[in-house]
Structure formats: structure tokens, C-alpha cells
Amino acid sequence: MTLLRHTTDEIKPRKALTVNAAKTCQPVGAMYAALGIHRCLPHSHGSQGCCSYHRSALTRHYKEPVMAATSSFTEGASVFGGQANLLKSIETIFQVYDPDVIAVHTTCLSETIGDDIPQIVSKADDKGFIPEGKIVIHCNTPSYVGSHVTGFSNMVEGMVKYMSTKTDAESSRFNVIPGWVEPSDMRELKRLMNVLSLDTILFPDTSDVMDCPLDGTREFYPAGGTPLEDLKASGDAKATFALGAFGSKAAAETLQKKCEVPAELLDLPIGLRATDRFIDKVRTVAGIEVPDELTRERGRMVDLMSDMQQYFEGKRVALVGDPDQLIALSEFCADLDMRPVYIVSGTPGKVFEQTVLERLEERIPEVKIANGANADMFLLHQWIKQESVDLLIGNTYCKYISRDENIPLVRHGFPILDRVGHSQFPTVGYMGGIRLMEKMLDAILSTQDEECDEEKMELVM
Numbered sequence: 001m002t003l004l005r006h007t008t009d010e011i012k013p014r015k016a017l018t019v020n021a022a023k024t025c026q027p028v029g030a031m032y033a034a035l036g037i038h039r040c041l042p043h044s045h046g047s048q049g050c051c052s053y054h055r056s057a058l059t060r061h062y063k064e065p066v067m068a069a070t071s072s073f074t075e076g077a078s079v080f081g082g083q084a085n086l087l088k089s090i091e092t093i094f095q096v097y098d099p100d101v102i103a104v105h106t107t108c109l110s111e112t113i114g115d116d117i118p119q120i121v122s123k124a125d126d127k128g129f130i131p132e133g134k135i136v137i138h139c140n141t142p143s144y145v146g147s148h149v150t151g152f153s154n155m156v157e158g159m160v161k162y163m164s165t166k167t168d169a170e171s172s173r174f175n176v177i178p179g180w181v182e183p184s185d186m187r188e189l190k191r192l193m194n195v196l197s198l199d200t201i202l203f204p205d206t207s208d209v210m211d212c213p214l215d216g217t218r219e220f221y222p223a224g225g226t227p228l229e230d231l232k233a234s235g236d237a238k239a240t241f242a243l244g245a246f247g248s249k250a251a252a253e254t255l256q257k258k259c260e261v262p263a264e265l266l267d268l269p270i271g272l273r274a275t276d277r278f279i280d281k282v283r284t285v286a287g288i289e290v291p292d293e294l295t296r297e298r299g300r301m302v303d304l305m306s307d308m309q310q311y312f313e314g315k316r317v318a319l320v321g322d323p324d325q326l327i328a329l330s331e332f333c334a335d336l337d338m339r340p341v342y343i344v345s346g347t348p349g350k351v352f353e354q355t356v357l358e359r360l361e362e363r364i365p366e367v368k369i370a371n372g373a374n375a376d377m378f379l380l381h382q383w384i385k386q387e388s389v390d391l392l393i394g395n396t397y398c399k400y401i402s403r404d405e406n407i408p409l410v411r412h413g414f415p416i417l418d419r420v421g422h423s424q425f426p427t428v429g430y431m432g433g434i435r436l437m438e439k440m441l442d443a444i445l446s447t448q449d450e451e452c453d454e455e456k457m458e459l460v461m
């Protein structure tokens, strides 16, 4: 807290320094994606310290124990390479933990050494370490590039590379690649597809994995996750709806190339317009009618937007987090007549700024956008110091800026370490939009109640 008091409003050019990064490391995302495969054990090819960090980052956010294995590099592996460690790991994991899938991701150290994972996995297969019907997949996640979002994307693409298979079988199923969203969002996406009466393969799917019920039993592999058979069958699907350019595009395009499944790239369905685009695209591609149930849900969201517009109007908002989330969220804020003025993401990618500007449609000419390694919480704080905002939307780390600058905070994104609810209640779809509005209104109106003059205190709002 005290440290943030030294943040100045004077912005000096920085090239090699990140202060309070607005991202975390690639393997965290790869591990989260892997947990969305049924009976999968994520495997971190590196040191124990990396694996512990990735597991604890996910456990603290999801409030669930995260199981993962590690190649346990020591000095020897660091010098001579990690082949022997990974071979032994694959043999032991299948013998002791019996997963259907081992999902290997690399780390900074194994990438620097240059370990060739496909060659090692092939050797493990030759040695008979991979039982019949089981599979080892992998992705490269050096953390000196990218972020947790690119790690997630790489692992989802790895699922397609290793598992999606095209056969001659006729399929009526549709793939949905949800991007990095909460288990609650994945459940909501499945519900929406179910309301549309479509048979869906959602991958990865962390619902019933990272939000398990407490029922007195303990399963090493929870009930949820996309089964291996469904991942194979994704190669025969009629189409893929990929939600988010940063989290899902690579996998959808690879699937299109590998198995000729047409890819439809959409924003995350957060907010009214992005959800409309999602539902409309699904309707068009599948050739179906939208049922009344969904139209009524939409109507309830529009009603609330209209009722509460007077409180949203003109409110300046700062958003920080993951690019796919921010693209949709900033559009939603502008649609509520708010002013999303600062938008910061630690994930690199040239299309980010351009996409945000397209979605904002010149409605917010004063918007400042930054992403990549130097787009950090420090920069966001400096912008806020220059001209403050009425609302901050971002992860738990924003609480320091929120307190220091007395700005209400809506916790959204990853990680949320000090609250619950994010993994239980969706923010995608119309119902998710209603929840987001409730959270934003609650923050804005509570601050108004606390700070307004006594004679302006309203009972009915």
C-alpha cells in the first residue's frame, strides 16, 4: 500500500522494466486448460518451484485443490536436459495415477535447455510407457514471452493437434471453444447451447472440475472435463465457435486446417451486443430458430439496462485484465453509456488495440489503450493519477489502487484471490450481463451512498 503512494503521474518511457505486471506466466494458463480435459493430469516440465507456483495460483483463485505433476528438475536436468526426468514421469504417472491424458507444458528452464517434447513422448511410447488408449499431449509455454492467456491458447491448440480426428462419420455436433473463462461461464455456455437444442462439444471444460461440490467423497479425477472421445470427435463437428481471438482462435484455425471443421471466430459473449452476435451466429450456422426462453432472457437484460442507465451514464471506467475479456467488457461499458477510458492488458498482441477501437466505434475518443509487457498496473495507476475514474474493473491486485485512490472496484478476471463467486456465477450470456450490471451498480451506488451529502441521500434509486 505504502509503495503505491510513490506512484507519480509523470510517465517516463520504459523498455525493460515492468512494475506490477498485468499478467502471469504461460504455464498457469496451460495447466488451467489441461484441467478442462476429463481424467487429465497436467504435467509441468521444469522445476518443482514452477509447478508449485502454477498450482497455487489456480488453487487460490478457484478455491479447489489443483493436481499436477512435475519433472522435478535439479542441477543435473538443468545441465543435461530433462529427457530422463520426463520419461520416468510418464512411466510413473500412468502406473500410479492412471490418467486418460497427460498434458505436458514446458517452462522457462526446459525451453532454454531446448528439450524436444514430441521426441521424448515418442521415446516413451517406444518403451511401452503409454498404455493402450491413453495419450500424452504437449504445448510449449516459455514464460519469457506471452502470458497465461497465450499458455491457455497453446494448450487448447495442443488438444486439437493431438486429439481431434476426422473420420467419415456423420456428426450433428458443434464445437465451442470458450477461451479462458470461469467454470461458471463454461456451464452457462453449455446451457445456452442446450436451450438452442444443439449437441455441443465444449473444450476445455473446467465446470465440475474447478467448482466441485463438497459431498463427502473425494475423486482424484472430478466428474467434469471434456472426455477424450469428445475431443477426438471434435474433428467431425459441423462447425467450431471460437470465443476470443487470444484464447481460442489458434485452436479453431488448426482444427479447420487439420479436419476441415469450419471456424467461426467471435468475441467472448460478455454484454448485450457480444451475446447477440454469438447467438445470431450460432442460429445462422446451425439453421435454427432462437427459442422464446432466450428472447425473454435478453429482454430482461435490456429492461435492466434501460432502468439503470441513469446511474451508468457518463461514469469513467478503467479496465485491466485479459484481452478477450477487455474487448467485450469495454464494448459493454460503452453500451451502458459509461466511458471506458483506460484499458490495460499485460498480454501482448497487435490486434488488441485495433479490436477495442473497432468495438468502441469512436464513441470514446479519449480512450487510452496499452497492452504487452510494459502495460502494467503501474501505468494504469499513473493514468488514474493524471485523471481519476469512477469505477475500476480488474483482478484482486487492483485493490491497492482502489484503496489508494478511493475508487470502487469490481473484481473480474484472473486472479481473484480475496473474494468468491467468480467461479460460481457466470458473466457470459444475458444472465451473465445482468450479473455484471448488478456488480457494477452495487459498487457505484454504494460509493454514492457513502460519499454523497446527507441531503442528497436517496432511499429509492
Ligand code: SF4
Binding pocket: 025, 026, 027, 046, 049, 050, 053, 106, 107, 108, 109, 143, 144
Ligand atoms: S515465469 Fe518461468 S520460471 Fe517463473 S514460474 Fe513461470 S515458468 Fe517457472
